[in-house]
Amino acid sequence: MAAPRRSGRSRFSLFILLLLSVTLLTLDARDFGPVERLKDGLAAVVSPVRSLGDTAFSPIGNAWENFSNSDDLEAENERLRQELETLRAAQIDDAGAAERLEALETELGLRRTLEYDTVVAEVIAESISNFDQLVLEINRGSSDGLVDGMPVVTTGGLIGKVEDTGTRTARVRLMTDTQMQIGVLIVGPDEPGIMAGQGEDELPIIGNGTIPIRVDVNVGDVVVTLGGSRSLYPPGLPIGTVAQVDVDQGSLEQTLLVEPSASLDRVEFVTVVLYDPSQLDAEADESAESGG
Amino acid sequence: MGLYLRVGLVVVVALVVQVELFSDTRIFGVMPELLLGTTIAAGWAAGPERGALVGFGAGILYDLYLPTPLGLTAIAYVLTGFGVGVVAVTVAVSGERIVRRLISFAAVATGMTLFVLIGVLLGQSNLYSDRFFFVVFVASLYTAIFTPLLHRAMQWAFGVHSDDARSPVRLSVLE
Numbered sequence: 001m002a003a004p005r006r007s008g009r010s011r012f013s014l015f016i017l018l019l020l021s022v023t024l025l026t027l028d029a030r031d032f033g034p035v036e037r038l039k040d041g042l043a044a045v046v047s048p049v050r051s052l053g054d055t056a057f058s059p060i061g062n063a064w065e066n067f068s069n070s071d072d073l074e075a076e077n078e079r080l081r082q083e084l085e086t087l088r089a090a091q092i093d094d095a096g097a098a099e100r101l102e103a104l105e106t107e108l109g110l111r112r113t114l115e116y117d118t119v120v121a122e123v124i125a126e127s128i129s130n131f132d133q134l135v136l137e138i139n140r141g142s143s144d145g146l147v148d149g150m151p152v153v154t155t156g157g158l159i160g161k162v163e164d165t166g167t168r169t170a171r172v173r174l175m176t177d178t179q180m181q182i183g184v185l186i187v188g189p190d191e192p193g194i195m196a197g198q199g200e201d202e203l204p205i206i207g208n209g210t211i212p213i214r215v216d217v218n219v220g221d222v223v224v225t226l227g228g229s230r231s232l233y234p235p236g237l238p239i240g241t242v243a244q245v246d247v248d249q250g251s252l253e254q255t256l257l258v259e260p261s262a263s264l265d266r267v268e269f270v271t272v273v274l275y276d277p278s279q280l281d282a283e284a285d286e287s288a289e290s291g292g
Numbered sequence: 293m294g295l296y297l298r299v300g301l302v303v304v305v306a307l308v309v310q311v312e313l314f315s316d317t318r319i320f321g322v323m324p325e326l327l328l329g330t331t332i333a334a335g336w337a338a339g340p341e342r343g344a345l346v347g348f349g350a351g352i353l354y355d356l357y358l359p360t361p362l363g364l365t366a367i368a369y370v371l372t373g374f375g376v377g378v379v380a381v382t383v384a385v386s387g388e389r390i391v392r393r394l395i396s397f398a399a400v401a402t403g404m405t406l407f408v409l410i411g412v413l414l415g416q417s418n419l420y421s422d423r424f425f426f427v428v429f430v431a432s433l434y435t436a437i438f439t440p441l442l443h444r445a446m447q448w449a450f451g452v453h454s455d456d457a458r459s460p461v462r463l464s465v466l467e
Contacts, residue, residue, distance in 0.1 A: 013344060017347075018370055022367065024363035025362065035362065042352075042353070050308055061313060065316060130325070131404075131419040131420075131427065132358065132418060177418055
């Protein structure tokens with residue numbers, strides 16, 4: 001009779017552990033404060049051991065990366081060499097481009113990223129998941145002013161947004177992730193749209209039936225963030241260029257693929273734009289009240 | 293060294309190796325699931341109850357470093373640890389070493405599938421992609437390389453001195 005009794009106890013333990021897991025899952029989803037502190041505390045306890053592991057294993061990791069990526073690096077070098085030549089040729093044409101860009105920004109009411117406070121962060125880890133890979137971990141957190149949802153850029157433009165902000169670290173979800181949706185403006189036709197990530201190795205997509213066929217979009221058109229009071233992103237952050245235009249004659253709509261202007265591979269440093277749309281709303285309300 | 297300390301040591305070492313070494317040494321972009329392997333080894337060495345308990349601890353620790361919600365990995369690992377414990381007791385008591393290896397391979401694949409399935413049900417739709425089956429297959433194979441080591445580590449942690457493939461679980465559960 002020992003075995004059935006033991007089996008009953010096992011099932012009870014299973015039930016309790018599952019209940020505990022579901023409870024944590026629910027509380028975490030609701031950003032319950034004590035659970036956040038528990039996460040921070042547990043991470044802090046494991047942190048010294050992790051640092052030790054990092055010191056011990058990073059040479060092996062680097063060697064492996066050099067070995068496994070050597071072909072990719074050669075191909076990338078070749079591609080960059082070609083891009084450099086193209087850019088040198090284009091430099092001549094770009095003499096008046098800055099002036100035109102400024103005029104365009106003024107016309108569209110775009111604000112430059114430099115108008116907002118920023119925090120530079122180092123990427124301390126890439127995703128350690130086999131399934132959720134489009135995430136980076138950075139060495140800045142709420143103590144540096146970061147809040148979930150803040151836009152993250154590199155010199156090339158927008159790369160993603162902040163999430164899971166801890167006290168000293170945060171995660172950056174890249175804009176190619178399928179969970180990402182960003183309000184964008186296609187400069188040229190001045191057409192707003194929603195850009196959605198399509199996962200690793202796939203270009204983000206705009207449209208899915210929202211860009212009418214009458215809108216004159218061309219390959220190479222610049223795509224920037226749309227902004228607005230309900231957007232997480234300030235207007236005018238560069239995202240990329242239109243790489244492909246697919247026209248559906250049946251529904252009279254078109255779908256666009258966007259080539260990001262910022263490289264999303266091997267990112268080492270990023271800049272977090274301390275942009276909080278709710279604060280902008282509050283400032284607008286205050287100025288309206290004082291003006292009235 | 294106490295039982296809990298030994299088990300905790302094995303789990304923490306597996307976590308550090310997983311996070312700091314294997315996240316950088318991927319094969320075809322896939323890394324082994326050492327913590328899942330540890331859970332499976334625990335289920336095999338100590339039965340369903342302790343398998344589930346180790347799965348919970350390992351899952352929660354791993355969840356701290358994953359972008360998915362806290363508790364998601366824990367659920368998948370609890371179920372896997374418990375399931376392997378049941379299999380070890382009822383099916384594979386006298387199994388050969390190769391059987392243990394095959395069951396561990398299948399358990400890793402099942403644990404990863406559970407993780408994605410539960411995640412998608414909870415709204416983490418990005419966990420599933422066209423590469424899903426490829427990732428599960430490669431990760432299961434990659435983890436299988438370390439299965440014997442993980443089994444030995446868990447046998448040491450639980451104080452089981454059985455070097456053969458006969459499940460020591462029966463010693464504690466079926467007596």
